Amino acid sequence: MGRYRGLFPYALAAGLIILLAVFAPYLAPMDPYAQDLSLALRPPDSVNLLGTDRYGRDVLSRVIVGSQITICSSLLLLVATTVFGSVVGALCGLRGGRLDTIVMRLSDVFLAFPEMVFAIAAASVIGGGIAGAAMALILISWPKYARLARGLVLTIRSMPYLEAARMSGSSDREILFDHVLGNIAGPILVTAALNLGTIIMELAGLSFLGLGAMPPAAEWGAMMSNGRSMIQTAPWVILAPGMAIFVSVAVFNMLGDKLRDVFDPK
Amino acid sequence: MTEAEGNLLEVENLKVSYRNKMAVDGISFSMKPSEVLAIVGESGSGKSTVLKAVIGLLGKEAEVYGSIRLRGRELLSLSDRERRGLNGRGMAMIFQNAGASFCPIRRIGTQITESIRAHEDWSREQIRARAEELMDAIGLEHSVWDAYPFSLSGGMGQRAGILSAMMLSPELLLADEPTSALDTVTQMKVVRELLKIRKKERSAILLVTHHMGVARAMADKVLVMKKGHAVEYGTAEQIFLNPQEAYTRCLIDAVPCVPRGKAVG
Numbered sequence: 119m120g121r122y123r124g125l126f127p128y129a130l131a132a133g134l135i136i137l138l139a140v141f142a143p144y145l146a147p148m149d150p151y152a153q154d155l156s157l158a159l160r161p162p163d164s165v166n167l168l169g170t171d172r173y174g175r176d177v178l179s180r181v182i183v184g185s186q187i188t189i190c191s192s193l194l195l196l197v198a199t200t201v202f203g204s205v206v207g208a209l210c211g212l213r214g215g216r217l218d219t220i221v222m223r224l225s226d227v228f229l230a231f232p233e234m235v236f237a238i239a240a241a242s243v244i245g246g247g248i249a250g251a252a253m254a255l256i257l258i259s260w261p262k263y264a265r266l267a268r269g270l271v272l273t274i275r276s277m278p279y280l281e282a283a284r285m286s287g288s289s290d291r292e293i294l295f296d297h298v299l300g301n302i303a304g305p306i307l308v309t310a311a312l313n314l315g316t317i318i319m320e321l322a323g324l325s326f327l328g329l330g331a332m333p334p335a336a337e338w339g340a341m342m343s344n345g346r347s348m349i350q351t352a353p354w355v356i357l358a359p360g361m362a363i364f365v366s367v368a369v370f371n372m373l374g375d376k377l378r379d380v381f382d383p384k
Numbered sequence: 385m386t387e388a389e390g391n392l393l394e395v396e397n398l399k400v401s402y403r404n405k406m407a408v409d410g411i412s413f414s415m416k417p418s419e420v421l422a423i424v425g426e427s428g429s430g431k432s433t434v435l436k437a438v439i440g441l442l443g444k445e446a447e448v449y450g451s452i453r454l455r456g457r458e459l460l461s462l463s464d465r466e467r468r469g470l471n472g473r474g475m476a477m478i479f480q481n482a483g484a485s486f487c488p489i490r491r492i493g494t495q496i497t498e499s500i501r502a503h504e505d506w507s508r509e510q511i512r513a514r515a516e517e518l519m520d521a522i523g524l525e526h527s528v529w530d531a532y533p534f535s536l537s538g539g540m541g542q543r544a545g546i547l548s549a550m551m552l553s554p555e556l557l558l559a560d561e562p563t564s565a566l567d568t569v570t571q572m573k574v575v576r577e578l579l580k581i582r583k584k585e586r587s588a589i590l591l592v593t594h595h596m597g598v599a600r601a602m603a604d605k606v607l608v609m610k611k612g613h614a615v616e617y618g619t620a621e622q623i624f625l626n627p628q629e630a631y632t633r634c635l636i637d638a639v640p641c642v643p644r645g646k647a648v649g
Binding site: 214215277278279281282283284285286287288296297300301 | 439440441444468469471472476477479480481482484485486487488489490498499502503533548
């Protein structure tokens with residue numbers, strides 16, 4: 119039970135962030151897209167708790183609604199990448215042979231490029247705003263899960279329970295889904311939890327560079343990009359989404375650390 | 385009926401090599417129904433490789449030559465699917481650490497039920513009833529059915545392995561060092577239970593062991609192996625009472641023998 123003690127505050131904080139993202143439209147105090155140029159660049163006060171941006175939009179409402187795009191997209195992206203990479207890697211580890219060689223060499227190609235540079239290149243080619251950025255991140259992120267899953271499968275491949283399953287007539291698909299994935303899930307989940315922070319930053323980074331969410335979408339990276347020219351005159355415009363990214367990344371990273379302690383108490 | 389026609393299992397000139405390195409070289413033996421044949425030898429002698437060749441668990445990297453026939457049917461020419469179809473009623477295996485032959489994150493009963501349903505159209509009730517009959521026979525608590533593998537002791541895990549292997553009353557039971565991971569008291573219990581279940585189900589047992597006491601307690605015939613070759617092959621009486629080869633004598637002298645009568649109890 120002691121192993122779980124440190125997990126609770128981070129799980130609670132992560133849960134709150136996810137709830138905020140899911141129910142963002144109901145929690146935002148104002149319309150995040152309503153422009154009023156007479157209120158442009160107002161510093162934080164009792165009406166606009168985090169001030170307004172250059173179009174007079176409420177920054178707090180935009181940060182809250184922005185969490186939906188940033189956090190929900192990152193979570194969906196993480197699930198897609200983890201499932202796809204893990205299934206492909208586990209299949210390679212289980213089957214071996216030509217499939218393993220081809221897929222692993224392909225993953226080597228992806229891993230050989232600096233992640234963000236490759237993501238920028240892929241997002242530029244794919245285009246299409248946040249969906250294109252998500253596709254680019256899936257493209258660069260799956261190999262690390264495939265590698266991890268393959269390595270884990272290689273360590274359990276000769277375990278008697280897999281031989282027994284094979285002997286008792288289980289097909290490769292049954293062995294993969296009934297016996298393999300469940301037994302390698304722990305380290306993969308920890309890696310995924312640790313990677314969520316990185317994905318949030320990469321997605322925000324692509325939006326910051328104009329390769330993700332498009333204006334007027336309230337997305338944290340895009341909001342920072344729009345406010346970067348005002349960092350000296352109206353710092354709240356860039357600090358608010360920046361802090362939101364910082365807090366989210368820190369919470370999910372610490373949650374990942376605690377999950378690792380739970381799954382691997384050594 | 386010729387002698388060969390009466391055989392359950394015939395292995396002829398079996399050769400297994402890994403990357404041109406011979407692991408088993410020219411092994412031949414035969415077994416009749418409900419007979420116990422023990423393959424003995426030191427570690428690395430190739431005895432487990434013979435067993436895996438029979439059950440079809442050698443990896444793709446292994447090259448297998450010769451002939452393995454079960455009831456006259458050549459096993460080496462079967463496809464993986466045909467081979468799997470044969471397991472269950474034809475052959476089953478007890479692993480060295482049978483507890484580890486169960487997936488660690490699933491209940492014992494669930495796993496046994498699924499493996500039975502891969503071969504037979506039995507209802508859950510039929511499977512449970514058959515399992516309870518066997519659990520009573522081998523002295524295994526019924527609560528094991530709902531237990532996870534990690535919660536079982538070594539002896540219980542081994543009995544659960546026997547239970548799983550015997551569910552469909554296979555004609556041939558392959559046992560790979562079934563007692564080597566157990567303490568001496570539990571070893572003798574498992575030996576007794578294997579013999580009891582063999583008597584009840586009329587299954588033949590191909591036993592691989594380096595424990596000469598266990599071989600002597602269980603086997604009708606013994607094959608002695610060394611470095612992939614057969615050193616000596618004969619009835620248990622011939623091998624234990626009148627060994628012809630120095631290596632066999634060395635193996636017998638190296639381990640204290642358990643008198644046959646006491647083991648069966």
